[in-house]
Every structure is written in C-alpha cells, then in structure tokens.
Amino acid sequence: MTRILAIEDDETTAREIVSELSRHGFSVEWVADGRQGLVRAVSGEFDAVTLDRMLPGVDGLTIVSVMRNAGIEAPVLMISALTEVDERVRGLRAGGDDYMTKPFASEEMAARLEVLLRRARPQARQTVLRVKDLELDLVTREVRRGGRELGLLPTEFKLLEFLMRNSGQVLTRTMIFEAIWGYHFDPGTNLIDVHLGRLRRKVDQPGLAPLIKTIRGSGYALNATS
Amino acid sequence: MRRPEIWRTTTFRLALVYGAVFAAGVVALLGLIYASAAVFLTHQMDEIVIGQARALQSVPAAALPEQMRQVETQDVRNVNFYGLFSRDGAWIAGNVRRLPADVPVNGVPRELRGPGFQPGARALAERLPSGDILFVGFDAKTLSGLRTIILASLIWSGALIIILGLSLGAALSLGPLRRIRAVQAASLPILDGDVSARLPTSNRRDEIDMLAGIANNMMDEVERLLWAVKSVGDNVAHDLRTPLTRLRALLYRVRQEAGEGDTHLVMLDQALGETDALLGRFKAIQRISEIDRRERRAGFADVRLQALVEEISDLYGPLAEDHGLTFSAETEAPCVIRADRELLFEALSNLVGNAVKFTPTGGAIRLKLVRLNEGPRLEIIDNGPGVPESERDAVLQRFYRGQNGREAPGSGLGLSIVAAVARLHDFRLALDDASPGLRVVLDCWPVAMSY
Numbered sequence: 001m002t003r004i005l006a007i008e009d010d011e012t013t014a015r016e017i018v019s020e021l022s023r024h025g026f027s028v029e030w031v032a033d034g035r036q037g038l039v040r041a042v043s044g045e046f047d048a049v050t051l052d053r054m055l056p057g058v059d060g061l062t063i064v065s066v067m068r069n070a071g072i073e074a075p076v077l078m079i080s081a082l083t084e085v086d087e088r089v090r091g092l093r094a095g096g097d098d099y100m101t102k103p104f105a106s107e108e109m110a111a112r113l114e115v116l117l118r119r120a121r122p123q124a125r126q127t128v129l130r131v132k133d134l135e136l137d138l139v140t141r142e143v144r145r146g147g148r149e150l151g152l153l154p155t156e157f158k159l160l161e162f163l164m165r166n167s168g169q170v171l172t173r174t175m176i177f178e179a180i181w182g183y184h185f186d187p188g189t190n191l192i193d194v195h196l197g198r199l200r201r202k203v204d205q206p207g208l209a210p211l212i213k214t215i216r217g218s219g220y221a222l223n224a225t226s
Numbered sequence: 227m228r229r230p231e232i233w234r235t236t237t238f239r240l241a242l243v244y245g246a247v248f249a250a251g252v253v254a255l256l257g258l259i260y261a262s263a264a265v266f267l268t269h270q271m272d273e274i275v276i277g278q279a280r281a282l283q284s285v286p287a288a289a290l291p292e293q294m295r296q297v298e299t300q301d302v303r304n305v306n307f308y309g310l311f312s313r314d315g316a317w318i319a320g321n322v323r324r325l326p327a328d329v330p331v332n333g334v335p336r337e338l339r340g341p342g343f344q345p346g347a348r349a350l351a352e353r354l355p356s357g358d359i360l361f362v363g364f365d366a367k368t369l370s371g372l373r374t375i376i377l378a379s380l381i382w383s384g385a386l387i388i389i390l391g392l393s394l395g396a397a398l399s400l401g402p403l404r405r406i407r408a409v410q411a412a413s414l415p416i417l418d419g420d421v422s423a424r425l426p427t428s429n430r431r432d433e434i435d436m437l438a439g440i441a442n443n444m445m446d447e448v449e450r451l452l453w454a455v456k457s458v459g460d461n462v463a464h465d466l467r468t469p470l471t472r473l474r475a476l477l478y479r480v481r482q483e484a485g486e487g488d489t490h491l492v493m494l495d496q497a498l499g500e501t502d503a504l505l506g507r508f509k510a511i512q513r514i515s516e517i518d519r520r521e522r523r524a525g526f527a528d529v530r531l532q533a534l535v536e537e538i539s540d541l542y543g544p545l546a547e548d549h550g551l552t553f554s555a556e557t558e559a560p561c562v563i564r565a566d567r568e569l570l571f572e573a574l575s576n577l578v579g580n581a582v583k584f585t586p587t588g589g590a591i592r593l594k595l596v597r598l599n600e601g602p603r604l605e606i607i608d609n610g611p612g613v614p615e616s617e618r619d620a621v622l623q624r625f626y627r628g629q630n631g632r633e634a635p636g637s638g639l640g641l642s643i644v645a646a647v648a649r650l651h652d653f654r655l656a657l658d659d660a661s662p663g664l665r666v667v668l669d670c671w672p673v674a675m676s677y
C-alpha cells in the first residue's frame with residue numbers, strides 16, 4: 001500500500017487530507033508539528049509527502065530541503081496559505097514537486113498527489129506511450145489510433161501526452177493548464193474545455209470507444225475505469 | 227491646474243498693503259511737520275512784525291520816513307516791507323506803495339496776500355497818534371521753502387517706497403511661490419490616483435508647511451481608508467473561500483455518490499457550477515490584491531513579446547473559433563522587454579478572453595504587437611459592441627460590467643486584474659474606440675518615462 005505522510009498543523013485541513021487520501025486507497029500518517037514532521041519525513045518510510053508551508057517548530061521549506069539533502073526523493077506536495085507567486089517559486093526551488101494554495105479542493109489535492117506519485121515511479125525509458133489502441137510516439141511525434149494517424153497539432157500533442165502519461169487519473173483543468181501552458185492563474189472561461197474538445201474530436205472519432213472522459217465538476221481522465 | 231501668479235500671492239499682497247500704509251504714514255508725518263513748522267514760523271514772523279512796528283512807532287513822526295528808508299537799505303534779504311500812508315490812504319513813505327486792502331488797521335498781524343508776496347507772509351497796519359497809517363510786513367519766504375522741501379521729500383520717498391515695496395514683495399513672494407509650485411508638482415501623482423504620494427514640507431514650520439501637513443494628514447487618512455475598504459474585500463474573500471471550498475467538496479461528494487439516474491443530478495451540477503463561479507470571483511479579488519502587493523520587479527525578466535503573443539494565439543485561437551470568431555495575431559518585429567512574464571500573460575489572456583466573451587458570432591479579434599519609438603505596444607482589437615467612452619474608466623475598476631455585458635459569464639474582475647498588472651509594470655492601459663468595437667492598448671514601457 002502506498003504510504004503518505006501529511007504534515008499539517010491545521011486540524012480541519014489535516015482531517016480533510018487524511019480522509020480524501022484514504023478514500024483514494026492510501027495509508028496516511030498525520031503529523032501536526034514541524035520538528036516531528038521532519039523526523040518522519042527523513043525516515044524514508046513514505047512514498048509521498050503533503051507538506052504545509054508554515055508550521056510550528058520547523059518551517060515547511062526547511063523540511064523539504066533537509067529531505068532533499070538527505071537523499072529522500074519521495075515527491076512533496078506543498079500546501080500553503082501563501083498565494084504569492086514568489087512563494088510558489090521558493091517552495092519549488094527548495095525541492096517541492098508541486099505547490100497548492102489553501103483553500104483547496106480535496107479531490108484536486110489527491111489528483112495532484114497521484115500525478116506526483118506516478119511521475120516518481122521508476123519507468124522504463126519509453127519512446128512510445130500506449131493506452132488501449134492509442135499510440136503516441138515521442139520520437140517521431142506521431143499519434144495513431146488503431147493504426148490511423150491522427151495529425152495532432154503541437155499543443156494537442158502535448159495535451160494528449162500529459163493525459164496518456166497519467167491515464168486513468170483524474171486531471172483538473174487547473175492541472176492541465178499548469179502542465180501544458182506552464183501558468184498558474186485561473187484562465188477562467190471554458191478555455192481548457194475547448195482544447196480538450198478539439199483533442200477529443202481527433203482521438204475519439206465516431207464509432208470508436210471514447211477514451212477521453214469528462215469527470216463532472218472536476219476535470220478529465222483518459223481511459224478511466226469508473 | 228492653474229499656475230500660481232506672483233501678484234496673487236499673499237506675501238505680495240501683504241507687501242503692497244504694507245507699502246500703502248507706510249506711504250500714508252510718511253504723508254501724515256511730513257504733513258504734521260509742515261503744519262507745526264508753519265504755526266511756529268507764523269508766530270515768529272508775527273513777533274518780528276509787531277517788534278518792528280513798535281520800533282517804528284517810537285520814532286518821532288517827522289523822522290519816520292527817513293528811518294524807514296534806512297531800515298530798507300539795511301534789509302539785504304528783501305524780507306521787510308514798510309509803508310506810511312496818510313489818513314486817507316495816500317502814500318507817504320516806504321517800499322509798499324499801496325496799502326493792501328485786506329489788512330485791517332488794528333495792529334493785529336495777519337497773513338499778507340497779494341502779488342509779490344510768498345504765501346505765509348505776515349503783515350499788520352496800525353494808526354499812528356498822528357492819524358497816519360503804518361504798515362509793516364515780513365515775508366521770510368521760509369514757509370514756501372519748507373513746502374518745496376516737504377513736497378520733494380514726499381515725491382522721492384513715495385517713489386522709493388513704491389519701488390522698494392514692489393520689489394520686496396516680489397522677492398518675498400518668490401520663495402513661497404517656488405514651494406507652492408513644488409507642492410503643485412507633488413500633487414500631480416496624487417491626482418492620478420497614487421494615494422501613497424505626499425506633499426513636500428520643509429522644516430520652517432511656516433503656514434505652507436502647516437497646510438502641506440494638513441493635506442498630508444488627510445492623505446494618510448484617505449490611504450488608510452482606501453486600504454481598509456480594500457482589505458475588507460480581501461478579508462471577506464479570504465474568509466469565505468475556506469467554507470466555500472468545503473461546501474464545494476461536500477457538493478462534489480454528493481455528486482459522486484449520486485447514481486447516474488438520480489433526478490437531482492442536474493441541480494447538483496448547477497450548484498457545483500455556481501459554487502465554482504463564486505470561488506472564481508473570490509480568487510480574482512485576492513489575485514488583484516496579490517498583484518498590488520507584489521514587490522515591483524521581483525519577478526521581472528526579459529520577456530519576448532512575440533513569443534508571448536504566439537502563446538496567447540495558440541491558447542485562445544481555438545476558443546475564438548468555437549465562438550465563431552476569427553482570431554489573428556500580428557507581430558511587427560521581435561521585442562524584448564523587462565516584465566513579469568506570468569503576469570503579462572495573465573493580463574493578455576484576460577484581455578483576449580474578454581474580447582472573445584463580448585464579440586458576437588461572426589466578429590473578428592486581432593492581437594497586434596506594434597513597435598513604436600517609445601517601446602512596444604500591444605493592441606487587442608475586436609469589432610464587438612465596444613465600451614462607451616463614459617464607461618471606459620469605470621470598467622477598469624473592480625466589479626464593473628459594461629451595460630451590454632451583463633449576461634456574459636465571468637467575475638467582472640478580468641480588466642481589474644489587467645489594470646493591476648499594468649500598475650505593477652507602470653505600463654499604460656487604455657481603452658479606445660475601434661469603430662466599431664473596442665481597442666485595448668497596453669503600452670509596454672514605463673509611464674514615468676513619457677513625462
């Protein structure tokens with residue numbers, strides 16, 4: 001079972017994290033104090049860590065940099081009430097893998113953690129991504145479904161690559177926007193939906209089993225089982 | 227604003243009034259001196275006239291003409307006048323040939339008027355025991371001399387007072403005027419909305435400093451109130467986001483657990499949508515304050531505007547197309563500026579997003595990068611309904627929605643975010659008429675440089 005360490009001093013937030021991650025089938029250990037959190041984090045017993053930026057005792061930034069210096073490579077999702085862009089940069093520079101601001105939607109937190117876990121999992125160097133009859137060649141940059149070339153535009157290619165690398169995983173619009181375009185604001189409108197819609201028209205042509213699924217109130221998933 | 231003029235300053239007016247009062251004082255003083263001197267001199271001359279009349283009376287009547295001749299020859303200054311007249315007024319002796327009509331024969335000196343006499347001359351006429359009339363006059367010409375002197379003094383001192391007063395007034399006004407101009411210059415940014423600017427004060431503690439101090443205190447209060455109003459919004463947004471996020475989480479869970487056939491599904495989706503819209507609005511409010519709070523240039527780096535424009539058209543092209551709009555990006559030449567790339571992208575994204583939102587199907591949106599002498603200019607032009615001139619300032623404020631934008635979705639904060647980004651960069655953001663449509667101009671060079 002995947003083990004998660006949640007370092008969070010606010011009890012309500014902590015309970016939210018624990019229950020959401022448990023629902024996703026993780027075993028979660030909660031630590032409220034920075035000093036103790038640091039000790040648990042460097043123990044190396046965990047597959048991933050959710051880390052509050054501001055903690056009593058030892059600060060979140062210190063914990064993540066100590067972890068990295070100690071050679072602990074488990075992905076760290078930083079959660080902070082500090083919304084400033086500089087804070088995000090600082091968190092990621094210290095060794096965090098992703099940065100969320102409070103308040104957050106718990107399912108997005110879980111989704112982000114799953115993406116981090118998947119990225120951290122040792123993978124054979126793939127040049128071709130495969131999901132069912134969908135094939136994406138990272139070298140030739142060709143995408144085929146059932147052997148038929150789909151002719152994706154560069155953005156569509158990046159989008160599909162991201163979906164395929166995280167197939168089965170719910171990806172929120174914010175996560176998609178951050179991953180593909182690299183910006184961290186709320187683009188509003190149905191901007192991401194439009195891009196997904198275009199990709200879907202090419203990937204899920206009439207007569208084929210739909211691969212890109214819209215998860216109501218949340219985002220998208222490729223080849224989701226549920 | 228009107229430029230202050232030197233003759234309108236209080237100092238100058240004070241100098242003028244002071245000069246006038248001083249001149250009046252000088253006139254009064256000289257007048258008093260003249261009057262007192264005249265009284266004194268008249269008295270003196272009267273005594274001389276009486277004395278001489280007495281001396282001549284004591285001379286025997288027969289010797290009188292001879293005596294008068296003698297005295298006349300001794301009078302080198304030609305100040306004495308004598309006349310001896312018979313009972314019926316015929317001349318007998320003396321240098322006065324005719325008895326002046328206005329001198330009564332009573333031995334009392336009085337003023338002697340008449341041709342050949344200076345003003346202030348005194349004379350008396352007296353009947354001798356013989357019945358003849360003795361006339362004695364004295365005209366020292368002192369009083370008229372004094373009058374000339376005083377008049378000349380008045381003219382010269384008056385001219386001096388006027389010249390000195392005017393130049394002193396002007397000189398004294400220059401200092402305050404210079405400071406008022408400094409205050410005026412310092413107030414320009416405040417008028418432009420920079421509530422953190424203050425008026426300059428010196429350490430003289432004079433009335434200008436007092437006024438500037440009062441104005442500065444008022445500005446402190448205005449700034450404090452503005453921040454209070456702003457932070458109320460921010461705090462409300464901040465405090466409401468947490469419970470809203472929890473509410474959304476609950477709704478989401480209910481939505482997940484509801485079966486596909488559930489009749490409440492549509493309502494649940496609507497509730498989720500509304501909650502998301504609310505959250506989006508609060509996020510935007512916080513975002514504006516966050517941008518406003520950002521330290522200037524903290525995230526600044528070289529930004530290639532052409533690449534930015536390409537990214538935007540890549541991101542928004544499909545959206546515009548889905549709305550039945552044509553989207554085109556024109557970049558004249560590569561431009562590199564110092565800016566916060568993320569924020570600039572966010573601003574452009576909001577502007578293009580707005581254009582897509584408000585342009586009706588069939589319209590066109592153009593994103594242009596133009597290179598001007600001062601620097602690069604970004605233009606977003608649509609042929610939608612545009613924004614009436616009267617509303618152009620207001621739409622940059624928080625929450626404002628144009629009359630024809632009421633039904634469009636969104637937080638109504640997009641342009642405020644753009645304005646905040648422009649403020650941070652000190653770029654000029656302006657809305658123009660594209661007839662028809664709206665042209666949004668973002669001048670990517672510091673406004674401060676244009677002055």
